[in-house]
Amino acid sequence: MNTVKGSNRWIGDFPKIGIRPTIDGRQDGIRESLEDVTMNMAKSVSVFLQEQIRYPDGTPVSCVLADTTIGGVAEAAQTSTKFRKEGVDVTITVTPSWCYPTETIDQDPHTIKAIWGFNGTERPGAVYLAAATAAHNQKGLPVFNIYGHDVQEINDTSIPSDVQEKLVQFVKSALAVSMIRGKSYLSMGSVSMGIAGCIVDEPFFQNYLGMRNEYVDMSEFIRRMELNIFDEEEFDQALTWVKENLKEGQNVNPPELQRSKEQQEEDWKTVVKMTLIARDLMVGNPKLSKKGFHEESLGHNAIAAGFQGQRAWTDFMPNGDVMEAILSSSFDWNGIRDPYIVATENDTLNGATMLLGHLVTNAAQIFADVRTYWSPEAVKRVTGKDLPGKAANGMIHLINSGPAALDGTGQQEKNGSPAMKPFWEITEEEVSKCLEATEWCQAVDFFRGGGFSTDFTTSGEMPVTMARINIVKGLGPVLQLAEGYTVELPEDIHNTLDERTNSTWPTTWFVPNLTGQGTFTDVYSVMYNWGSNHGAISYGHIGGELLTVASMLRIPVSMHNVGQNRIFRPSAWSAFGTEDLTSADFRACQAFGPLYK
Numbered sequence: 349m350n351t352v353k354g355s356n357r358w359i360g361d362f363p364k365i366g367i368r369p370t371i372d373g374r375q376d377g378i379r380e381s382l383e384d385v386t387m388n389m390a391k392s393v394s395v396f397l398q399e400q401i402r403y404p405d406g407t408p409v410s411c412v413l414a415d416t417t418i419g420g421v422a423e424a425a426q427t428s429t430k431f432r433k434e435g436v437d438v439t440i441t442v443t444p445s446w447c448y449p450t451e452t453i454d455q456d457p458h459t460i461k462a463i464w465g466f467n468g469t470e471r472p473g474a475v476y477l478a479a480a481t482a483a484h485n486q487k488g489l490p491v492f493n494i495y496g497h498d499v500q501e502i503n504d505t506s507i508p509s510d511v512q513e514k515l516v517q518f519v520k521s522a523l524a525v526s527m528i529r530g531k532s533y534l535s536m537g538s539v540s541m542g543i544a545g546c547i548v549d550e551p552f553f554q555n556y557l558g559m560r561n562e563y564v565d566m567s568e569f570i571r572r573m574e575l576n577i578f579d580e581e582e583f584d585q586a587l588t589w590v591k592e593n594l595k596e597g598q599n600v601n602p603p604e605l606q607r608s609k610e611q612q613e614e615d616w617k618t619v620v621k622m623t624l625i626a627r628d629l630m631v632g633n634p635k636l637s638k639k640g641f642h643e644e645s646l647g648h649n650a651i652a653a654g655f656q657g658q659r660a661w662t663d664f665m666p667n668g669d670v671m672e673a674i675l676s677s678s679f680d681w682n683g684i685r686d687p688y689i690v691a692t693e694n695d696t697l698n699g700a701t702m703l704l705g706h707l708v709t710n711a712a713q714i715f716a717d718v719r720t721y722w723s724p725e726a727v728k729r730v731t732g733k734d735l736p737g738k739a740a741n742g743m744i745h746l747i748n749s750g751p752a753a754l755d756g757t758g759q760q761e762k763n764g765s766p767a768m769k770p771f772w773e774i775t776e777e778e779v780s781k782c783l784e785a786t787e788w789c790q791a792v793d794f795f796r797g798g799g800f801s802t803d804f805t806t807s808g809e810m811p812v813t814m815a816r817i818n819i820v821k822g823l824g825p826v827l828q829l830a831e832g833y834t835v836e837l838p839e840d841i842h843n844t845l846d847e848r849t850n851s852t853w854p855t856t857w858f859v860p861n862l863t864g865q866g867t868f869t870d871v872y873s874v875m876y877n878w879g880s881n882h883g884a885i886s887y888g889h890i891g892g893e894l895l896t897v898a899s900m901l902r903i904p905v906s907m908h909n910v911g912q913n914r915i916f917r918p919s920a921w922s923a924f925g926t927e928d929l930t931s932a933d934f935r936a937c938q939a940f941g942p943l944y945k
Contacts, residue, residue, distance in 0.1 A: 357404075361435050363526035366412050367393055368439055369390035372419065372446050373451075373452075388505050393411075415430060428456055437459060438523065445476065449480040453484060462492040468499060492514075494515065518896065528557055530559070535694050541693065544880075564648075598787070598789050599789065607790060618665070629648060631647045664796065667795045669750030669751040687755070689703045689706055702715060708897065712755035715885075716746035716885060719746065719881075724742055727845070730845065733838070738833055741871055748853060750853060752854040756856065759781035767810065792852060812887055814860070815884050815886070826879070830868070831890075831891045902936075902940050924939070
């Protein structure tokens with residue numbers, strides 16, 4: 349199995365990071381003494397970021413340095429001009445010294461900004477940081493402050509660990525915001541079973557995310573299947589791979605509702621075609637043009653999509669579970685590759701949350717129902733046993749009717765522990781383990797058109813973050829998240845609980861980290877306050893990054909369990925209050941308004 353970067357996945361270049369070395373412009377000894385140390389500071393940041401951060405295709409992030417240090421407005425304008433030509437969307441200003449703030453800061457309203465003011469005693473970099481921050485706030489240009497905890501020597505070119513953490517958190521978040529601008533969310537179908545998250549809120553996508561909305565009816569799948577508007581050579585390759593790698597599992601339907609072997613064979617062909625078609629609808633396929641379908645070959649420039657499925661489709665056609673699971677995973681018949689973001693039931697808000705989680709981590713996402721809270725008492729009553737380990741205080745059953753990225757099996761590893769990794773870190777052995785840990789069961793009876801469901805159980809002890817954007821009338825979009833861990837139950841407890849819902853669906857047992865306060869007093873409160881029936885689950889404790897992303901987009905966060913030391917928002921947010929940070933966040937987001945409105 350090879351690693352595929354997929355050059356047709358992105359139209360246009362990835363956003364770049366602009367590094368702005370600002371300097372005290374006074375000559376005759378002052379500027380001259382600072383030229384090398386200031387430019388070296390900028391170079392060290394560029395090298396560090398290129399070593400630490402990659403784009404979704406696996407290539408290192410691209411940094412652009414100003415041609416000169418910036419001592420005044422002329423050099424600031426020259427740098428701004430260069431950055432626009434180079435495609436810079438994110439800027440980091442660095443300085444070890446005092447500079448003239450309003451003459452040197454980045455005043456482009458379209459860039460996302462941070463300033464690292466060197467903590468040293470020889471020159472007042474911290475003073476510039478404070479003055480430049482005040483200028484940004486007064487002008488309504490939110491900026492992120494980076495200031496090292498410990499004093500450094502003026503000739504120290506190293507980047508302290510706390511500064512490194514803030515640089516990475518800022519850049520990962522800013523890139524996630526920048527990369528979605530101008531791209532599309534593709535709705536394949538409409539509203540599934542009356543779920544409000546499926547209702548496309550165009551002002552949210554346009555004003556908050558800078559994205560456009562694209563639409564196709566599910567009949568487009570029928571048209572493309574009947575007219576062979578897909579790569580037939582790839583279809584043969586895909587069907588062979590599917591037969592060799594996707595194990596069929598149990599069939600829990602009563603005999604009269606079980607599909608024949610002939611029907612199941614046709615179902616496999618259909619779901620493979622659906623997978624090819626959905627991908628082509630999202631990102632296009634140049635091979636279609638060679639077949640005379642030039643319009644169809646272009647795709648919809650969609651970096652996220654959703655498939656309605658229920659019930660207009662699934663009442664007579666195989667469900668979309670294979671399509672969604674394979675596309676959302678980091679591998680398929682073409683090799684190991686960047687996962688696609690495809691939301692079940694066209695839940696656009698969960699799709700948007702999955703997209704942000706993916707761009708922060710570069711890893712696949714789990715789409716799941718936030719289905720059931722199991723208290724220790726209820727588990728004891730049903731199974732006669734106590735919950736072990738992290739689950740001792742209760743847990744949340746994340747389970748959905750079939751599709752979830754196969755990365756969610758937890759069969760990949762980091763430092764010997766279960767993980768979900770960027771595709772360039774995944775090995776062929778790990779792909780085999782993910783496939784081996786998954787069964788494909790005939791869809792249950794309410795999928796009248798047949799199909800197959802993904803069945804696996806997520807490995808325990810994975811650090812994960814569950815997140816969700818909701819829209820509230822009069823308030824707008826609101827993000828909520830919960831960091832925690834997956835847990836693995838003894839087989840007899842798992843089977844008893846799992847079979848009460850559906851044993852043919854993928855299960856993730858989730859325990860949020862409790863703080864003893866508010867919503868995170870206990871597990872029940874987390875479940876009780878969750879804003880919808882769906883959640884997006886990312887590998888790692890990325891709540892800090894999601895808080896930073898939300899502040900950049902002006903989306904307030906109503907519920908989280910991120911420690912205060914990891915909350916990184918624009919400097920202006922502290923002016924709205926430093927005691928109750930949740931309320932301050934709401935006021936700041938309201939005051940600044942949606943990023944693109």
